[in-house]
Amino acid sequence: MSDENQFEEFLKFQRGIIDEFRANAGKVGGMFEGSTLCLLTTTGARTGRPRTQPLGLMQIDGQDLVVASAAGAPTHPAWYHNIRKNAIVTVDTGDRTYRAIASIPPREERDRLFSEIAAQQPGYGEYQTKTDRVIPVVALHPIDLDPDRVKHLGDELVELHDWLRGELADLRARIDDVVEGSANDVTPQAEGGHLLAELRSHCLDFCHALNVHHTGEDVGAFPVLRERFPALQPVLEKFTEEHKAVAELQNRIKEVVEDFTPDRDDPVRLRAEMADLADRLEAHFDEEERQLVTALNAMGPAPVRG
Known part of the structure; x- marks a missing residue:
């Protein structure tokens, strides 16, 4: 199968997960059954268009986190490059949709968070062993503004x-x-x-x-x-x-x-x-x-x- 065909199959698979997620209030079966997922919508770094992808959603100390693992691929996923250019994202957890600012923790904080994430979900640790790149952890800070505010x-x-x-x-x-x-x-x-x-x-x-x-x-x-x-x-x-x-x-x-x-x-x-x-x-x-x-x-x- 050519690289182009593989990419098309991946997009088809991803669209299926997104459709199932939205149809079942965040619940997905198959290989993701029992996992906590979210839909992260970013703005394309080159196109400026919205891009949505399903990701595992972690929470440590009350902070929502996603991991740019790309299953241990040698390069960062496209959504990570998107937030480097525009940090404003939308997060859909199935029972809540909110806007957020994506923040990339400093290396020391990243290492602490990744260690805890890998302890909860060993698959992320396995992904790190497959690549020389440091897999980023991304924090999602909800933007909850008071609708009655005078001025921010x-x-x-x-x-x-x-x-x-x-x-x-x-x-x-x-x-x-x-x-x-x-x-x-x-x-x-x-x-x-x-x-x-x-x-x-x-x-x-x-x-x-x-x-x-x-x-x-x-x-x-x-x-x-x-x-x-x-x-x-x-x-x-x-x-x-x-x-x-x-x-x-x-x-x-x-x-x-x-x-x-x-x-x-x-x-x-x-x-x-x-x-x-x-x-x-x-x-x-x-x-x-x-x-x-x-x-x-x-x-x-x-x-x-x-």
């Missing part, structure tokens, strides 16, 4: 992003005024003040606020998320690198705004620089919210700010 940390992130989006839109509108000449000229005005002075002031205020926000994430929120949810590590590293790229771009824009002289410089260049920054920021904000809001909300309520 993830909600606060979205609120701050929305404020920055508004400030960015206002800044772009001021630049458009210069480019389109909607203010007639850039000389001092009796009531409105100097258009360029206002633009420079607004640009400095926005860039300062953005820098404070990103610095707060890098030294505050990200280390806490990294410690509690290790599976988010690749995503947090990506966002940290994006912060550096955004900082370089906003410094260029500040220089352009500060040095801008209507009689000498082309305002279209200024608008193009700002459009580039805006596009990057919008994409960055959207991706941060998609990846981090749920995890932040799971960490508890936002502090009351006076």
